[in-house]
Amino acid sequence: xxxxxxxxxxxxxxxxxxxxxxxxxxxxxxxxxxxxxxxxxxxxxxxxxxxxxxxxxxxxxxxxxxxxxxxxxxxxxxxxxxxxxxxxxxxxxxxxxxxxxxxxxxxxxxxxxxxxxxxxxxxxxxxxxxxxxxxxxxxxxxxxxxxxxxxxxxxxxxxxxxxxxxxxxxxxxxxxxxxxxxxxxxxxxxxxxxxxxxxxxxxxxxxxxxxxxxxxxxxxxxxxxxxxxxxxxxxxxxxxxxxxxxxxxxxxxxxxxxxxxxxxxxxxxxxxxxxxxxxxxxxxxxxxxxxxxxxxxxxxxxxxxxxxxxxxxxxxxxxxxxxxxxxxxxxxxxxxxxxxxxxxxxxxxxxxxxxxxxxxxxxxxxxxxxxxxxxxxxxxxxxxxxxxxxxxxxxxxxxxxxxxxxxxxxxxxxxxxxxxxxxxxxxxxxxxxxxxxxxxxxxxxxxxxxxxxxxxxxxxxxxxxxxxxxxxxxxxxxxxxxxxxxxxxxxxxxxxxxxxxxxxxxxxx
Ligand code: FAD
Ligand code: DLZ
Ligand code: SF4
Numbered sequence: 453x454x455x456x457x458x459x460x461x462x463x464x465x466x467x468x469x470x471x472x473x474x475x476x477x478x479x480x481x482x483x484x485x486x487x488x489x490x491x492x493x494x495x496x497x498x499x500x501x502x503x504x505x506x507x508x509x510x511x512x513x514x515x516x517x518x519x520x521x522x523x524x525x526x527x528x529x530x531x532x533x534x535x536x537x538x539x540x541x542x543x544x545x546x547x548x549x550x551x552x553x554x555x556x557x558x559x560x561x562x563x564x565x566x567x568x569x570x571x572x573x574x575x576x577x578x579x580x581x582x583x584x585x586x587x588x589x590x591x592x593x594x595x596x597x598x599x600x601x602x603x604x605x606x607x608x609x610x611x612x613x614x615x616x617x618x619x620x621x622x623x624x625x626x627x628x629x630x631x632x633x634x635x636x637x638x639x640x641x642x643x644x645x646x647x648x649x650x651x652x653x654x655x656x657x658x659x660x661x662x663x664x665x666x667x668x669x670x671x672x673x674x675x676x677x678x679x680x681x682x683x684x685x686x687x688x689x690x691x692x693x694x695x696x697x698x699x700x701x702x703x704x705x706x707x708x709x710x711x712x713x714x715x716x717x718x719x720x721x722x723x724x725x726x727x728x729x730x731x732x733x734x735x736x737x738x739x740x741x742x743x744x745x746x747x748x749x750x751x752x753x754x755x756x757x758x759x760x761x762x763x764x765x766x767x768x769x770x771x772x773x774x775x776x777x778x779x780x781x782x783x784x785x786x787x788x789x790x791x792x793x794x795x796x797x798x799x800x801x802x803x804x805x806x807x808x809x810x811x812x813x814x815x816x817x818x819x820x821x822x823x824x825x826x827x828x829x830x831x832x833x834x835x836x837x838x839x840x841x842x843x844x845x846x847x848x849x850x851x852x853x854x855x856x857x858x859x860x861x862x863x864x865x866x867x868x869x870x871x872x873x874x875x876x877x878x879x880x881x882x883x884x885x886x887x888x889x890x891x892x893x894x895x896x897x898x899x900x901x902x903x904x905x906x907x908x909x910x911x912x913x914x915x916x917x918x919x920x921x922x923x924x925x926x927x928x929x930x931x932x933x934x935x936x937x938x939x940x941x942x943x944x945x946x947x948x949x950x951x952x953x954x955x956x957x958x959x960x961x
Contacts, residue, residue: 456481456541458534458552460560461488461502462851464509465727466683468553468581474517479545482506483523486532489666491559492845496672497814499661501679501848504654505726508682521545525664534560535567542573550575554587556767556853558774582727583764584613590768600769600870603629606761615760616739616753624742629757630702630750637886638707638715642700647714648692650685652677669794670811670846678813679722679848686723690734693718694741702751706819708802708887713809717817718755721849724763731759763854769861769871770853778837780860782868783919785833789842790958798961799894800907802883803828814848819886821847826863827877831911832955836866874928877915880906901946907954907961913944914951 455478457470470480484506489499503525510522523530523537531537541547550573555561568575593608594600607628610617616624658674680686700716707715723729735756742752770777792798796808806820816825821843829839840859844850861871880897884890890897890906899905900913916923916932924933936944954961 453548454546455549455551456547460555461506462726463553463580464505466512479519479521480513481521482510483537484525492841494668494845495670495814496668498848499668500654500658500672500674504657505681526660549573553578553580556851585764587771590765591772602761602765605765606757609760625749630753635706636703638704638709644712645696649678649689683728686728690720694737699747702754706886708819710805710888725849725851735760766857767853769857777856777860780866781836782866785835787834789834789838793842800961801893802889805889810846822863822876830864830877831915832958836860836864874926879912880908901950910947910951913947
């Protein structure tokens with residue numbers, strides 16, 4: 453039966469069972485559509501990376517004798533929506549059946565479900581065969597439990613998939629989690645390695661994107677594009693990481709530095725989220741490296757936890773909470789995203805470095821996203837949904853299923869603490885401990901009040917003071933509220949008015 457199979461821009465997995473055999477009756481379609489480029493303002497590298505990887509995937513499929521229809525951004529017949537393009541293709545190719553893989557984003561999931569109910573063709577939705585868990589599994593693990601806890605889900609996953617286990621119920625190293633050993637600052641040693649990713653020249657593709665008049669922001673770096681764009685490149689990149697970089701991942705996971713954009717992070721999120729790499733193979737390789745005595749247990753466990761634990765947990769949380777996630781705003785924060793989030797021009801060094809890095813590279817690592825950008829946004833009172841759109845656009849790895857729970861839940865506590873047990877916020881003290889950003893900053897890391905006082909210091913106490921009714925009973929915040937109660941009342945008054953002045957003048961910080 454003549455069948456049309458849709459492949460989305462984040463479904464570029466050559467090992468999917470769809471491609472195991474060729475069939476004259478099956479057509480695959482990939483399409484570059486404004487529906488997807490324009491639903492949020494995207495970083496230039498995200499659009500470029502997705503299009504280039506989709507085009508590469510088309511070459512792969514064709515080489516393996518599959519029939520592929522590829523709709524380019526400037527094709528005359530392109531109607532720029534999945535539904536319209538598919539309808540036209542059904543007619544032009546006399547299609548009798550439609551199939552697609554589960555979209556990872558609820559918006560598209562609903563759209564394609566409703567489309568299938570309207571067309572007069574049989575249709576089928578199949579698994580992407582990518583994740584360890586089904587969409588519902590995390591929810592089922594927490595059914596009837598009061599609190600969602602990543603740690604208990606993670607232990608369930610370790611046991612279920614027998615990863616880093618001594619025997620059925622006993623973890624290697626006799627501990628499930630070595631997080632306490634992952635907190636070192638970095639002061640220049642061990643040496644970081646030069647970025648070994650291949651450079652692509654995608655200037656021609658960038659010109660096509662310009663011609664299509666797609667709005668974007670950030671540096672496109674089209675002539676020296678660094679992200680792996682197919683499975684071979686992604687595998688090479690990941691193998692290099694495991695062999696040379698991973699050894700330091702665990703120790704320096706939370707470290708930040710002015711001269712180092714990557715530290716010892718893997719940079720595999722784009723390849724993973726577009727499904728060029730599978731989380732199963734990534735985890736098995738890291739586990740093997742531990743068994744071959746190449747890395748310590750704290751490194752292996754720390755890295756595996758990010759993927760087997762956090763990544764799957766975050767996805768399950770997304771599907772379980774999608775109906776409310778779009779409206780969550782626990783603290784009723786209303787400030788718009790400051791204009792300097794779009795150009796990096798702020799006097800706060802930590803934010804200037806982290807945001808500029810995201811604008812230049814479409815990437816910042818976890819601690820920059822959480823403990824610099826997210827930390828400031830929560831303390832200042834930025835609207836969580838607006839911030840979510842900023843995060844969704846700016847990073848090359850950003851897809852709603854993973855970005856939204858991280859922003860709304862983990863970083864902004866806008867769900868009232870369902871995902872995180874306490875807000876991830878800090879004063880300058882933490883940022884100074886984990887980075888060298890405070891050196892040479894316009895603001896003084898040690899001051900709470902005064903013209904040069906670091907904004908984090910007053911905003912921190914203001915946040916806890918203003919939100920006491922919502923947070924004071926949290927058992928993990930007992931010490932914070934004790935410190936607040938013990939603070940000299942005059943000092944507290946000055947700190948709060950300093951914070952208000954900073955919030956009023958957020959555009960010029
Ligand atoms: P590494 O530090 O090398 O970690 C390895 C892998 O672990 C990552 O590639 C990722 O797949 C996984 N991982 C680690 N932490 C998380 C997490 N919290 N949630 C899910 N997976 C995780 N990750 C995205 O993939 N897309 C996003 O859009 C995204 N947005 C985020 C927004 C905020 C506010 C925060 C706090 C975190 C966000 N993360 C996101 C999680 C994390 O920051 C990135 O996965 C990581 O920085 C990607 O870089 P890396 O590949 O070098 O990761
Ligand atoms: C992110 C993105 C962009 C920018 N462009 C396209 C596109 O033109 N065609 C496409 O199929 N996919 C694109 N994507 C990825 C989709 O937005 C992604 O598949 C959905 O968000 C589901 O996760
Ligand atoms: Fe950031 Fe404050 Fe340190 Fe400046 S002093 S880098 S604003 S934490």
